[in-house]
Amino acid sequence: MAKRSGKEPLREEEKRKLTKDNLRKLAVIFRFMAPYRWIFALGLLALFLSSSTLLIFPRLAGELVDVANGKSNYFTSITQLGLALLLVLVVQGIFSFVRVYTFAIVTEKGLATLRKTLFSKLVWLPLTFYDQRRTGELMSRISSDVTVLNDLFSITLAEFFRQIVMLIGGSVIIAVLSPKLTVFMLLIFPIIVVLGIVFGKFIRKTSSKSQDKLASANVIVEESLQSVTAVKSFTNEQFEIGRYVKMLDEAVKVSISSARYRAIFISFLITIVMGGIVAIACYGASLVQSGDLKSGQLFSFVLYTAIIGISVAGLGDIFGQIQKSIGASERVLDILDENDEQSSLQHIPLEGKITFNNVSFIYPTRQDHPVLKELNFSISPGEKIALVGPSGSGKSTITNLLMRFYPVQQGQILVDNIAIQEYNLSGYRQNIGIVPQEVLLFGGSIAENIAYGKPDASIEQIREAARKANALEFIESFPDKFETLVGERGVKLSGGQRQRVAIARAILKDPAILILDEATSSLDAQSEVLVQQALEKLMEGRTTIIIAHRLSTIKKVDRIFVIKEGRLAETGSHAELTQVEGGIYSNLLKLQLQ
Numbered sequence: 001m002a003k004r005s006g007k008e009p010l011r012e013e014e015k016r017k018l019t020k021d022n023l024r025k026l027a028v029i030f031r032f033m034a035p036y037r038w039i040f041a042l043g044l045l046a047l048f049l050s051s052s053t054l055l056i057f058p059r060l061a062g063e064l065v066d067v068a069n070g071k072s073n074y075f076t077s078i079t080q081l082g083l084a085l086l087l088v089l090v091v092q093g094i095f096s097f098v099r100v101y102t103f104a105i106v107t108e109k110g111l112a113t114l115r116k117t118l119f120s121k122l123v124w125l126p127l128t129f130y131d132q133r134r135t136g137e138l139m140s141r142i143s144s145d146v147t148v149l150n151d152l153f154s155i156t157l158a159e160f161f162r163q164i165v166m167l168i169g170g171s172v173i174i175a176v177l178s179p180k181l182t183v184f185m186l187l188i189f190p191i192i193v194v195l196g197i198v199f200g201k202f203i204r205k206t207s208s209k210s211q212d213k214l215a216s217a218n219v220i221v222e223e224s225l226q227s228v229t230a231v232k233s234f235t236n237e238q239f240e241i242g243r244y245v246k247m248l249d250e251a252v253k254v255s256i257s258s259a260r261y262r263a264i265f266i267s268f269l270i271t272i273v274m275g276g277i278v279a280i281a282c283y284g285a286s287l288v289q290s291g292d293l294k295s296g297q298l299f300s301f302v303l304y305t306a307i308i309g310i311s312v313a314g315l316g317d318i319f320g321q322i323q324k325s326i327g328a329s330e331r332v333l334d335i336l337d338e339n340d341e342q343s344s345l346q347h348i349p350l351e352g353k354i355t356f357n358n359v360s361f362i363y364p365t366r367q368d369h370p371v372l373k374e375l376n377f378s379i380s381p382g383e384k385i386a387l388v389g390p391s392g393s394g395k396s397t398i399t400n401l402l403m404r405f406y407p408v409q410q411g412q413i414l415v416d417n418i419a420i421q422e423y424n425l426s427g428y429r430q431n432i433g434i435v436p437q438e439v440l441l442f443g444g445s446i447a448e449n450i451a452y453g454k455p456d457a458s459i460e461q462i463r464e465a466a467r468k469a470n471a472l473e474f475i476e477s478f479p480d481k482f483e484t485l486v487g488e489r490g491v492k493l494s495g496g497q498r499q500r501v502a503i504a505r506a507i508l509k510d511p512a513i514l515i516l517d518e519a520t521s522s523l524d525a526q527s528e529v530l531v532q533q534a535l536e537k538l539m540e541g542r543t544t545i546i547i548a549h550r551l552s553t554i555k556k557v558d559r560i561f562v563i564k565e566g567r568l569a570e571t572g573s574h575a576e577l578t579q580v581e582g583g584i585y586s587n588l589l590k591l592q593l594q
């Protein structure tokens with residue numbers, strides 16, 4: 001979702017009705033602010049006082065007119081009144097400062113707790129959750145939705161209370177000032193307000209359409225910039241510009257047509273509001289003429305009417321914002337309510353015996369597509385096996401289940417003769433190291449990236465791991481050595497270098513079980529040799545499962561499991577399987593050799 005400021009129109013789908021249930025959702029979010037409730041209460045008090053002080057202002061301004069006419073009951077000189085006004089302003093300023101500052105403290109601290117809770121929830125959520133959500137959508141939970149809630153607690157709620165104080169206080173004061181004029185005003189203003197609300201709703205709908213068009217245009221910018229290399233390599237610069245211009249032109253068309261309605265709305269509103277005020281002023285003037293009202297009182301009255309008008313107009317927007325915040329809190333709570341896999345870390349020393357007993361598996365998001373079918377095999381501690389088979393046959397799924405990324409639905413996976421779900425999750429996963437096909441590094445230094453396998457590792461241990469991973473030489477050749485920053489996702493390192501950093505990571509982690517997902521794209525011969533040597537060192541003494549693509553690795557393993565359509569089709573050593581006439585493995589081999 002494109003980032004939008006609070007001033008932009010609300011989308012209908014972002015709003016929720018102000019029901020009791022929905023307001024309860026906001027109350028749940030408010031719990032994050034509970035530790036700061038006393039500061040919040042102080043803010044509310046300051047808000048009440050600053051609004052009340054502000055309400056004195058029009059009254060004093062009216063007195064100013066009466067003092068000038070020599071008709072004031074309270075003040076003898078303009079200077080005296082000027083000082084009183086100054087005092088009101090200063091007091092009001094102090095209360096406003098306290099209000100804004102305290103609300104900011106409560107909101108910032110409370111919402112930082114919410115953000116932290118949300119992020120830790122997200123990282124603890126299982127992969128089954130991620131299969132159903134898009135990353136962009138989750139990002140906007142932490143950014144846009146929490147920002148909407150931030151606005152609610154820091155601005156909207158304060159505005160809401162302020163407008164209410166203004167509305168009620170202002171109405172009481174004008175009723176006391178001149179009951180007659182108040183009744184006259186009440187006959188006019190509600191009609192203006194209703195017209196304003198109805199028209200305003202219509203305008204919001206049309207500008208929401210133009211926002212959507214603009215958002216679509218922004219998607220093109222995002223896509224083109226993200227894949228700028230693809231755009232350039234296909235020499236599609238002109239094509240992308242064309243797409244953008246077309247979409248933007250449509251957005252402009254819709255915006256201008258919506259601006260026409262907005263212009264009518266604004267001119268209508270100004271005319272009718274001013275007309276109302278003029279009508280009140282005229283009637284008020286006639287009251288002054290007949291001696292029912294002092295001119296200063298009329299002046300105050302008109303100012304109060306304007307304040308009440310502004311409050312009523314503001315309330316509509318505030319309700320919209322509250323409805324939008326309920327939508328945001330609902331989405332945030334949805335995530336907080338998910339079941340996560342959080343577990344404290346227990347150290348479990350494993351030997352690395354792996355057994356699959358009749359394991360069948362279907363991904364929860366693709367119920368109609370059985371992936372693994374009654375798989376049976378056993379791997380001894382320290383044994384090295386390769387998973388071989390056509391794309392989509394289920395090789396990665398086997399390792400996903402072993403990592404407990406997904407729960408097994410049928411059959412059992414045992415490690416050291418105990419069903420894997422019996423182990424403490426983090427303790428269990430600590431025993432498994434992965435060197436993935438596509439190594440993505442974090443944006444820090446090389447040292448930090450290697451230490452990802454063991455965050456408390458000393459620099460000597462990091463160095464030793466880099467040495468074993470054949471990475472020391474290239475790291476030392478950089479001017480900043482281990483402190484070299486690898487760039488976003490490790491872009492500053494070559495494929496082979498990234499692989500060796502990943503191997504060093506795994507060496508440092510020192511797991512009993514190792515999963516190697518061989519890179520499909522080949523490295524240059526020299527890098528290949530260095531990576532292979534490093535991998536062999538890494539594999540020593542560990543149970544290893546290799547998702548294999550290359551002959552050179554397959555030949556060296558103890559056993560090869562040929563997977564076909566989720567079943568174990570053939571098992572044996574390279575030498576054994578090549579002997580099988582018409583076998584899947586021997587056919588694959590022939591293909592590769594060709």
Ligand SMILES: Nc1ncnc2c1ncn2[C@@H]1O[C@H](COP(=O)(O)OP(=O)(O)OP(=O)(O)O)[C@@H](O)[C@H]1O
Nearest residue numbers: 131363365366371390391392393394395396397398
């Ligand atoms: N997260 C997922 N959600 C739903 N289906 C999935 C998921 N991951 C894989 N699959 C499906 O499961 C089947 C097996 O996929 P898997 O990744 O295990 O195959 P593979 O043998 O490792 O393939 P490759 O060699 O191409 O990596 C495929 O049909 C794939 O579309």
